Amino acid sequence: MQRRTLLKALGAGLALGGPAGRLAVGETAVLPDLVAVRNGEPDALFDRGIEALGGIGRFVKKGQTVVVKPNIGWNVPPERAANTNPHLVRRIIEHCLQAGAREVSVFDHTADAWRSCYRTSGIEQAVRDAGGRMAPGNRESYFQTVAIPAGRRLREAKEHELVLQSDVLINVPVLKSHGGTRLTIAMKNLMGVVWDRGYWHLNDLHQCIADFATYRQPDLTVVDAYNVMLRHGPRGVSAADLVNMRAQLLAVDQVTADAAAARLFGLEDPTEVGYIRIAHEMGVGRMDLENLRIQRIAL
Amino acid sequence: MNQTWLKKIRVVVALVFLALTTLLFVDFERLGESYAPAVLYLQFVPSLLNFTQTLALAATGFIVVLVVTLLFGRVYCSTVCPLGTLQDVVIRLADKIRKPRKVKFKPQKPYSWLRYGVLALTVGLFLSGSVLALSLLDPFSNFGRIAGDLLRPLFVAAHNGYGQLLESFGIYGPFPLHWKAPPLATLIFPALFLLGLIGLSAFKGRMFCNTLCPVGALLGLISRFAIFKIQVPKDACTLCAQCSIHCKAGCIRLKTQEVDFSRCVACFNCINVCEAHGIGYARSRSVKSRPLSPPPLLQREPGVSRRAVLHAGATALVGWASLPGSNPLAAEPGRIAPLKTGPVAPPGAGDIARFNALCTACHLCVSACPQDVLQPALLEYGLSGLLQPHLDFATRYCSYECHRCGQICPTGALQPLDLAAKQIVQLGVARFIRERCIVHTDHTACGACDEYCPTKAVHMVPYRDGLTLPEVRQGLCVGCGACEYACPVRPDRAIVVEGLTVHRQARRPVAKPLERETLDAFPF
Numbered sequence: 150m151q152r153r154t155l156l157k158a159l160g161a162g163l164a165l166g167g168p169a170g171r172l173a174v175g176e177t178a179v180l181p182d183l184v185a186v187r188n189g190e191p192d193a194l195f196d197r198g199i200e201a202l203g204g205i206g207r208f209v210k211k212g213q214t215v216v217v218k219p220n221i222g223w224n225v226p227p228e229r230a231a232n233t234n235p236h237l238v239r240r241i242i243e244h245c246l247q248a249g250a251r252e253v254s255v256f257d258h259t260a261d262a263w264r265s266c267y268r269t270s271g272i273e274q275a276v277r278d279a280g281g282r283m284a285p286g287n288r289e290s291y292f293q294t295v296a297i298p299a300g301r302r303l304r305e306a307k308e309h310e311l312v313l314q315s316d317v318l319i320n321v322p323v324l325k326s327h328g329g330t331r332l333t334i335a336m337k338n339l340m341g342v343v344w345d346r347g348y349w350h351l352n353d354l355h356q357c358i359a360d361f362a363t364y365r366q367p368d369l370t371v372v373d374a375y376n377v378m379l380r381h382g383p384r385g386v387s388a389a390d391l392v393n394m395r396a397q398l399l400a401v402d403q404v405t406a407d408a409a410a411a412r413l414f415g416l417e418d419p420t421e422v423g424y425i426r427i428a429h430e431m432g433v434g435r436m437d438l439e440n441l442r443i444q445r446i447a448l
Numbered sequence: 449m450n451q452t453w454l455k456k457i458r459v460v461v462a463l464v465f466l467a468l469t470t471l472l473f474v475d476f477e478r479l480g481e482s483y484a485p486a487v488l489y490l491q492f493v494p495s496l497l498n499f500t501q502t503l504a505l506a507a508t509g510f511i512v513v514l515v516v517t518l519l520f521g522r523v524y525c526s527t528v529c530p531l532g533t534l535q536d537v538v539i540r541l542a543d544k545i546r547k548p549r550k551v552k553f554k555p556q557k558p559y560s561w562l563r564y565g566v567l568a569l570t571v572g573l574f575l576s577g578s579v580l581a582l583s584l585l586d587p588f589s590n591f592g593r594i595a596g597d598l599l600r601p602l603f604v605a606a607h608n609g610y611g612q613l614l615e616s617f618g619i620y621g622p623f624p625l626h627w628k629a630p631p632l633a634t635l636i637f638p639a640l641f642l643l644g645l646i647g648l649s650a651f652k653g654r655m656f657c658n659t660l661c662p663v664g665a666l667l668g669l670i671s672r673f674a675i676f677k678i679q680v681p682k683d684a685c686t687l688c689a690q691c692s693i694h695c696k697a698g699c700i701r702l703k704t705q706e707v708d709f710s711r712c713v714a715c716f717n718c719i720n721v722c723e724a725h726g727i728g729y730a731r732s733r734s735v736k737s738r739p740l741s742p743p744p745l746l747q748r749e750p751g752v753s754r755r756a757v758l759h760a761g762a763t764a765l766v767g768w769a770s771l772p773g774s775n776p777l778a779a780e781p782g783r784i785a786p787l788k789t790g791p792v793a794p795p796g797a798g799d800i801a802r803f804n805a806l807c808t809a810c811h812l813c814v815s816a817c818p819q820d821v822l823q824p825a826l827l828e829y830g831l832s833g834l835l836q837p838h839l840d841f842a843t844r845y846c847s848y849e850c851h852r853c854g855q856i857c858p859t860g861a862l863q864p865l866d867l868a869a870k871q872i873v874q875l876g877v878a879r880f881i882r883e884r885c886i887v888h889t890d891h892t893a894c895g896a897c898d899e900y901c902p903t904k905a906v907h908m909v910p911y912r913d914g915l916t917l918p919e920v921r922q923g924l925c926v927g928c929g930a931c932e933y934a935c936p937v938r939p940d941r942a943i944v945v946e947g948l949t950v951h952r953q954a955r956r957p958v959a960k961p962l963e964r965e966t967l968d969a970f971p972f
């Protein structure tokens with residue numbers, strides 16, 4: 150109870166800032182909109198990438214609570230890259246704690262049975278090793294209904310309490326092919342903080358994904374493109390579905406992250422992915438990479 | 449000779465077995481899995497059935513039980529058998545509640561016609577292909593259903609309640625345990641059985657064990673020939689009657705100073721209360737008296753019954769031996785036999801008819817299934833398959849990465865398959881009904897089925913306006929039900945798995961190499 154009240158107070162304080170508050174920070178002007186790093190291990194890529202984006206301190210302040218949201222949807226081992234790379238998750242948590250985060254929580258509303266996913270993905274172990282907190286996401290009681298005023302098809306959703314209460318949300322998707330939506334990257338990864346996603350499938354999935362993106366832009370998006378599943382996504386059949394790209398994308402705007410990731414995946418035009426186009430049109434973020442500041446780094 | 453130490457050991461062993469067996473059913477995932485084989489080894493019916501399937505060393509536990517019975521009588525009934533110990537617990541609790549009685553138990557009639565009749569019926573039905581009687585009477589399976597179906601939800605609720613309490617203080621404590629409510633009607637049998645058992649044991653001691661339990665009857669037959677028996681020392685006996693009024697089986701007759709050892713469950717109560725410290729184990733040859741009021745049936749029957757039992761084993765063996773020819777797990781990959789819609793049996797069941805004839809519905813697999821996809825059947829398999837597990841895809845599906853049920857099935861009704869083998873067993877085949885699919889009806893993207901399919905038996909093919917539509921490649925389908933589970937269309941889903949009466953082999957997915965291998969520069 151105490152925790153919740155406290156967190157709500159903190160959350161309210163922060164909400165006043167919002168995305169606009171962040172843009173007001175003076176140094177943002179010279180920072181890139183997108184950092185693309187390649188040729189390294191996931192943890193090294195993040196070290197370099199976050200530095201280029203202004204350091205973790207830009208996103209996580211002392212005493213704050215953080216939710217790191219990887220993709221842990223599938224009961225498959227790390228080498229199959231259907232889930233976010235555990236080394237990356239671990240490194241992000243370490244950075245957050247170094248920046249003075251009070252608590253770093255990790256969860257997913259998984260597709261496969263959640264206990265199996267947490268374990269097999271290697272993420273439960275990684276979180277524990279890093280000093281973070283693995284939280285359950287499998288019970289409806291953890292989720293609270295929120296309104297999505299800007300949504301066209303999706304007007305409300307049940308969102309995990311941790312996301313509601315935390316000061317900082319870091320979205321850490323893995324780039325994969327997806328049979329239904331072509332690609333799953335950042336915006337689609339946020340389906341894992343929602344309980345009632347069956348509705349999305351029934352009511353224009355692309356629109357719903359974009360609608361939910363209007364609700365809350367994560368503070369930071371880190372796209373894991375270390376191993377990229379080029380086909381048979383989102384679950385994959387075997388490691389033969391993967392390309393070892395050894396890359397990572399970091400951005401504040403998740404539409405930008407998704408657009409860049411789509412290009413990385415091999416699409417000529419990010420608008421081939423319905424939700425990226427819609428989110429751009431709705432003004433959630435920008436997919437016009439040609440007009441954005443991109444910092445490319447090769448390790 | 450003072451044998452009072454026997455009871456102390458007996459009680460400790462019994463409680464250990466009871467506790468471990470209970471945990472096996474209520475918390476398999478965290479606790480049970482590690483020691484399951486050790487606890488299951490000695491369970492009589494599962495071990496016997498398993499042996500007829502595998503002839504494996506790991507299934508020889510029933511032989512150990514038989515040997516011990518031939519030496520010391522039904523030691524099994526008061527140590528290994530969880531249902532026996534459960535009754536002892538009930539007796540204890542009942543004694544705590546009611547006012548103290550001097551005469552705890554009265555001598556009981558042998559009811560030999562009943563117990564041997566039940567045994568004969570159980571064996572007879574089993575041999576004729578119906579495991580139903582055995583399944584409804586086997587003590588291990590009944591205990592499994594009590595612990596797994598009735599106790600587990602309470603355990604899970606208590607555990608998760610505690611977790612929630614911690615959460616209200618901001619601590620994400622132990623992860624919640626999962627449990628999925630089975631169809632309510634499947635709980636009727638275990639619930640009635642438990643009520644009956646409580647009533648019977650509270651007032652009549654171990655009466656179940658000497659009337660309805662087929663294992664009790666069988667071991668009773670053998671213990672007639674035990675080398676060591678509990679006997680009343682006629683010279684030392686003061687006729688204080690302590691042994692008789694403490695005998696849970698009601699098998700001591702003071703008039704003749706005899707113990708009906710076929711009904712003795714070896715609880716050793718008598719040894720501890722005997723004033724003369726006389727009653728206890730002795731070489732059975734030293735007793736010269738005639739058998740206690742021999743039941744009419746028995747004088748003629750034992751030979752027959754024993755033969756029947758041997759016959760049971762033999763027939764079952766022959767049945768298994770003849771299987772490989774029809775063994776579905778060895779069937780030609782890709783061969784298409786006519787489809788039949790029906791229940792989906794767990795991986796390792798092979799031929800559903802064989803599975804139905806062997807599974808005693810102990811529900812260990814139901815408790816152990818990490819997906820909760822295994823649920824007790826009502827009449828899905830027909831009456832004879834009552835309560836046997838089937839896969840219910842409405843709310844769950846079978847995990848591609850799991851092969852647990854076959855590994856732990858104690859009767860061999862589910863054969864153990866290693867993961868690679870299990871991943872190509874075809875339990876059923878998915879059928880896509882385009883007219884219901886929302887890509888077709890609503891003209892929006894979906895592909896939930898394709899998302900979940902582990903083999904890409906369902907994959908998306910181009911449809912109209914950039915949309916993609918599911919398509920099923922039956923040869924790749926393992927019948928895991930993930931697609932049916934994921935399909936959001938209601939009330940009738942657009943993709944459903946039709947169970948196979950004989951499991952087949954699916955094609956193993958082959959992967960063509962990708963064109964790209966590395967990333968040399970960013971494309972933006």
Ligand code: SF4
Pocket residue numbers: 794795813816817818819820821822839845846847850851852853854
């Ligand atoms: S193999 Fe399938 S049915 Fe058997 S325990 Fe595992 S998930 Fe359950």
Ligand code: SF4
Pocket residue numbers: 877878897900901902903904905906920924925926927928929930931932945
């Ligand atoms: S098509 Fe359906 S049932 Fe068959 S393997 Fe794929 S998900 Fe499982």
